[in-house]
Amino acid sequence: MHVVVTAGHVDHGKSTLVRVLTGSDPDRLEEERRRGLSIELGYCWTSLDGLGEVAFVDVPGHERFIATTLSGMGPVPVAMLVVAADDPWMPQAAEHLAALDALGVAHGIVVVTRSDLADPAPALARARSEVDRTSLAGAPVVAVSGATGEGLDELRALLHKVLSGLPAPDPAADVRLWVDRRFHVKGSGTVVTGTLPAGTVRVGDVLEVGGREARVRGVEALGVAREAISGVARVALDLGGRAPEVARGDAVVTPGAFEPTTLVDVRVTGEGAVPAKPLLHVGSALLAVHARPLGDDLVRLSLERPLPLRVGDRAILRDPGSRALWGLEVLDPAPPPLRRRGAAGVRAATLRGHDGSLAAELEVRGVVRRSLLRRIGVPDGPLPDGAVETAGWLVGPRRAEELRQRLVALASTRPVAPAAAAHELGLPADDLVLAVVRPPLRLEQGRITTGSDVPAALRDAAARVCAETDGFAAVEAGRLDQLGLGPAELARLHGAGLLLRIDPRLALPPGADAAAVEVLRGLDQPFTTSAARQALGTSRRVVLPLLAHLDRTGRTVRLADDRRRLR
Template identity: 45%
Template sequence: MIVGTAGHVDHGKSALVRALTGVDPDRLAEEKRRGVSIDLGFAYLPRPDGSVLGFVDVPGHERFVRNMLAGASGVDLALLVVAADDGPMPQTREHLAIVDFLGVRRGLVALTKADLADDVRRAAARNEIASMLHGTGLEDAEIVPVSVVTGEGVEALQAKLDAAGAETKSSAAEGRFRMSIDRCFTLQGAGTVVTGSVRDGAVRVGDHVVISPSGLEARVRSIHAQNRPAQEGRPGERCALNLVGPRIAKDAISRGDVVCAPELHAPTDRIDVTLKILPSEPRPYGPWSAVRLHHGAADIPARLIPLEGEALAPGQEARAQLVLDRPLAAAALDRFVLRDVGGARTVAGGRIVDLRGPARRRRSPERRTQLSALELDDHAEALRGLFAAPPYAVDLDGFLRDRNVGPEAGETLIGRLGLMRLGGKRGATISAEIWAAFEAAVVEALGAHHAENPDLQGIGAERLRLSLEPRLPAPAFLAALGTLQRQNVIGIDGAWIRLPGHVARLAPADEAIWEAAGPLLAGEVRFRPPRVRDLAAALGEDEADVRRALKLVGRLGRADEVAHDHFFLRDTVAEMVEIAVDIAKGDGVVTAARFRDRMDNGRKVAIQILEFFDRHGVTIRRGDERRINRHRRDLFRRADLTSAGIEKVA
């Protein structure tokens, strides 16, 4: 178990830790000279049952609260220290608020310097402490009078700590390993050592880890857990990890970095949160208010954007987005504290809801629904909420990573919910209910379209996607169409989606013209096909009849009218797009001269084709230069929908 002290300066935190453990946690010469803790101090107490209690002694002075925050994260039990002769003081209250914001719900209160207070003063201090604890996570914490001078209460406090330790020593190592680094130093003969409190998972000698957010890779050469050599470190233990790697050095690692399993390395600089502004704040916090985010041992400047209303008032609980000055390594549902930009006071605290907060539409109804789901602690219920709201598809691997759901727990979760992946192992995931609704909506929409447009071959993929409810994101939608095609629920002809039994037919006279005209647009002349008047002359048909037939064929997606009365086969248009893409591979530019030379069809026709591409967004023109629009390059090519699939995960 890890015990973190908290309380006002000079209320006896370090002296109490020394009395309990026999170890002086003040390790710096400056601390000893001034008699106050400046940085984190650590002490360890072996117990008769073989366990070890770890103590993190934090500074009480207001100037060093940022150091206190680095130590308060990851503790199992808060030991709030209040001097009997003084009672609660300003830093006592701030430390209590921080402990509360960080979600610490187990604690004891040591009423120190009890030898300096009579029974009346002790009773008054107890009442003051009880009033201060009311409404916090430590409301029911026991108050133990202690004097390190006379020894009063030290054994009683130790017994209560032992009892609490017995309840926590079997903490499950859930999720993958991560530990916030609060110290990094070089040890002669060993190399680089980092220390911190293990938050999740277990780490073992020989494990490969990553320092996040920098991404440095390392191997764990040795471990000290609770100040003892060990083969592994687990939650509830303070660990020192001896790390080795090509770029691992003391100067490359900072307080606030996280050492974690490689799968968890996915830093972020924009997070959506729920938070509470302290009632003592003098003013509301409007958009882009400057604050400092404290998460684990990290201290990062940030900007606060309210997601509800125009400002966050003192005492208000609400959603907000934090835009960070530099990346953060964290997990969803982690707790944090906000201080003012100057670091003078604590202003708010809360919990991370989403590590991938959007820069746009962050207040939309769809986003509010997503946040309501993501706020749920239960992973299954959170996923159910996400699947029931737009966009109905979830990056399941990202969800499990950001919440640090371990592999076994993830598989159990997937099996319980009966989920389906679109587009293979790394594709989007939807629920079985959404899949059934999507399939029914596709069949209904295509049936209605065919009834209204019997002469059309089908409907375009994007138009179909936008007409459906549920409306899936484009990549997931295309993957879903590929599955429906293989299941023979739909047919796909080039860019057209149809029901399997639907066949668009031309009138017999138009079909006869097309059968005769189609071959004349193919072969060696495909890049410079004859125009309508030349086709009519060659076929001995009326020019108006040929024009009508080719326009109908164009509606079926077999040909395209690139310029007035100049029709190209759809396959030829797709081929010309690929030629333009190939031309652009060098400097990214498609010029009329280059295109003309490749097509060998004259400058006028080449320009007409390029202008056709401009109109359809395949190319983007700036002056005499054109660049390929990667989002539209497949417009005239047969979509490779069958390469994406759906996989049932169980």
């Protein structure tokens, strides 16, 4: 399915055009028909050959209903800007175009109506010049007449071309349906409607509204009951008689997939400074916010109620007094507090170079839960070199190195318990302390210490062992004796991270176990001891204790038939 929103000045023929294209009347209220103008959002649909179902969201064109208009525009990816040939360029056409530009809508068609009443050329030229200064630059233009049918075939062809060129939404994406209409059906319960941009909703799914669960009792799209529907689509969801309170502007979402926020950092576009108390239009929601400038085009918004926002969301700020509009892009829906003097300027400098990537988020946040990054819409990807992950926490490379250096300074004065170190370093979990323990740090009897107490002679002997080890072929026990390395000395060097002791009389360079895992990863799983020995290029004397070490440390699993596989 495809969804298209209309836009344009009042009485320029939006509803008439939708009626001609679909055969249905988008004006469903008696007052709308009596006054000849749209007051509420209208919905109609049709099918186009070779394209399938196309739904139209017909929005009011009168300036008094701009809030309703923006609630219909917010979630829709394609616009049809309607301009009358027998009227000049009008204020609401400009306001609607500014709103589409603010939302970043880049796909659409400009339609000049009433071509039978006046020469459409001037209106086409003016519309072209206005549109080409916005996100809709280059959109095709067409002149039509709803009365004579002239140009309608060309319009349908353009709709087919524009809609078929849209990127396909992800049917597996998290659901976020901004509610634009809510009503009660006797014998059924609460029904909500909205435009589903991506994801899939199925009968029986449990979704969430305002933190409360809502089970989907039925799904309808374009007047037809469905077992499931994927975005983009106009949908109606029956949430049953025990549905939580829900209204226009609420969002029906996948449980646990979003981070409701009342504080968000954004980048704004538009003329002039944003007022201190603008209105925020996002999706179908409208709410008052407080805007705090951070610097240049960066603003922090405090919201009057939580919203499920994500990085990259587009929305509109509006001054109800001057009717000025600003577009905004969400940069951070979970920003840090600004407590110190000058913090706003520091935050602005941070955001200017921020591209929303995983690496950038780790650079800014230092320590963060991976689950939070997913909920706020940070794209997943490989961790940058030097980053650390443990127990669901991520630590950025710069912060990990800083923590390691502070931990070395701390542990060099006295052995320290992980919990105490976490408190000292301001970390939320002991696991994060253990994750940055690297030589010269070591964990000994439950406490973190350094190898600074290892005598120089032992250090030199460990260095000789590393230099003389050929791959995974360990030096012989006799050579260890020559270097003065008995079981006690090997244990001490192992604890200091200077050698890897895999047997009381057998040592490899530190990190050899991790290197062995990478070699074993290339074998067919599970593998035999013999296959491991050949792949590692070593002897049974080494491979048996090395595999036993990998078993103990959880890197390999020993099976009943004495084969192993990587965990």
